Amino acid sequence: MRKWRRLGISVATVISAIDISLLKNSLKKEKMCMFFFAEILRSIAIVLLIFSASFYLRHLDKIKKQRKLLKTEFTHSIIIQTGYGLIAISLLITVFGR
DSSP: OHHHHHHTOOHHHHHHHHHHHHHHHHHHHHHHHHHHHHHHHHHHHHHHHHHHHHHHHHHHHHHHHHSOOOHHHHHHHHHHHHHHHHHHHHHHHHHHOO
16 A cells, blocks of 8 residues: 555555456456357357258259259359358368368
């Protein structure tokens, strides 16, 4: 306390500074929890989109055997296949890039 008084700092100022630092640490923890929660939600959404796209691609393949695909159906199948390729490339980069 004597050092603080020599510097012209009151005890209340030190206590408020400690409170502010504790508040900042708790906010950082909350942000980290929200970040991890958002990452988990994003991962679940990606998995659901991959599964739904795979079922739709199978459906398009069945239709393709019965008749010629419409332009929109053909475009959907190309986009889904391109998306699978990009996912595979990104996974390879993340696995072997470390």
